[in-house]
Amino acid sequence: MKLYVKALSGYRGRLKDIDLKKELKSKYKLDTRRQDTFIHLAVYGAQLLKEETSIYSDDELYITSGVGNIDVLQKTNNYVQEEKDFIKPFDFINMLGNTTSYYVANSLGMKDKNMFQISDNFTYINTLISIFASLKMSHKEAVLGSVDLCTEPDEVIKRVLGVDEDTEVTSSVAYQKFSLSSIDAIAELEFDAKVYSLEEIKALVQKSNLNIVSSMRCEDLELFQDKEFFETMPSYYLNQAVQTKRDLLYIDSYENRYRVIKVVNLV
């Protein structure tokens, strides 16, 4: 399966380093009321993409996340379960996955297909497969946003990511605009649903002359791994590969099974 990258954007880092709300309000003139940090992060990444490319009302929108809107659950759980207060209507609305994709779509002027999807394993690659299948039918283009928010204390998110307690986790948002057509594309993305064993992936690594990055979950591979973790890391590294013009083989892993994404720059 192949998708062509038309444009990309992203931000990665601890959110104390950036005032998302202020950026959205002052720079992009967006209404940030009734939203929370997860939504702000998703909308912020989308605005960065909008600076890079044209987005049309009938482009398809996909938002994916390793965990989802942890921010609103942390907040509401505290005042509903612990303080026995009643839930505020907009916190209730924000708990729904597609509320985030609604605000993203709204900020980009998109009115077509709008999905919020989560896969426990291979989050990013599974969404790519879903996009590929949809574009085959619709012949449109798609915007994909990968959003992972690290809240304080970060122990909460670590408990559901399946990582060691001393793992460094961070927030990230990364967007791409995809097409099935290579016209005006800046990179080609190749992936499939195939799951590799450790032996198979080692053989693939030996044959490859690409820059290789692997997920922190690839414990049995001695390859470059990021020091920090978030679930949609392949999306970040795709953007890096294009920005640095270094073709990439990204290896993701889950319970000793492996899947790969190949990024080839076209310009």
Next chain:
Amino acid sequence: MRKMYKINILDYALQSSQGDAEETLQSIKDKNTTISAKEVSTIDGNIEIPYYLFEKKVEENPDDIKQAIKKIVQNISDKLSVEQRKNTSLIIGTALVDQNIVKAVVETMYDYKKKPYSSSKKSIDSFAKEISEELGLNAFSMTISTACTSSVNAVLEARNLINSDVIEYAIVVGVEVFSQMMSNGFSSMKLLSSDVQKPFDISRDGLVLGEAIAGVLVGKDSSPWAILGGYSNCNSLNITSVSPSGKEYAEVMNRTMDLSNVKAEDITTLKAHATSTPTNDMSEIHAIQKVFTPDVTFTALKPYVGHTLGACGVLELAMFISCIDDGFIPQTLNHTEPIIEEYVPLQEFKECHSGIFMLNYFGFGGNNTSIIIQKESK
């Protein structure tokens, strides 16, 4: 031009507040539905609301919910060969709150509930991933969360994946069990009826929530039931509602007909979303008026099982199929006076064995979906 497969609905299983598929069908035929009650907290204190609950309680924790989902999936997957199961993906549509995160919050944040650190990869998709492993299904799973359109959108995703040869079959499951947080949320938005749902009725006053887990098997194998097409968009006036004119709903219904190569006059019956809330039913009836002439047959299923949120896509699809397979279109319960005089939902059971049917689903977040299915006459 790329070849499009005919994607069919091959099997279904369901558990609603009225029981399994057979029991739910019987309750529709008898017009005898059981409604329970639940206590929710509101600004005015704790109140009891009507609620369509499972007869056997499913606790609001990941293990109980998983076992309940697995039972439905197994009901379908047991009829597949080992090879077929390997080529079958599980796709879940749900608006459930992720209890894994809630558990992590509780075990981290509060000293009196603090647990030693332990971590395993969990998300709302863990149900699909774990059940797939346990039942020998394909490793490719996903969970879609688009409010009340979650599971019908999951059906359309399954159709895309099969059409693109990514998978051979998909079991698509809609899941909704009682959630204190969701109930309180609907209550805080003043969307709950204190009595019964009255679709498209001038005195409608809100929805009644319901629990359900329902699954359909879709694939290319021959079946009397085919999915002709579907369309989903994100277009609304604001995050909770579309225009009173219903133009956004009408757009989705018209686009679905275009993509399915059918015209309004070809539609045998419309299964409306019909939440029975003042604003949603107003918009939907205006959309129906824009798309169909007054002689259209339309009905609503929620008075039989409640509004099952993320599960309603697959639940109402399976219920509708079971009614047509039994030879009738169910009437709309609790309707006495229409919003628009010429557009009255079906008042009596109508004999029907085949036809082309449109099913509407609309949700918060501007997510609107219609799907068209067909049962060919023998």
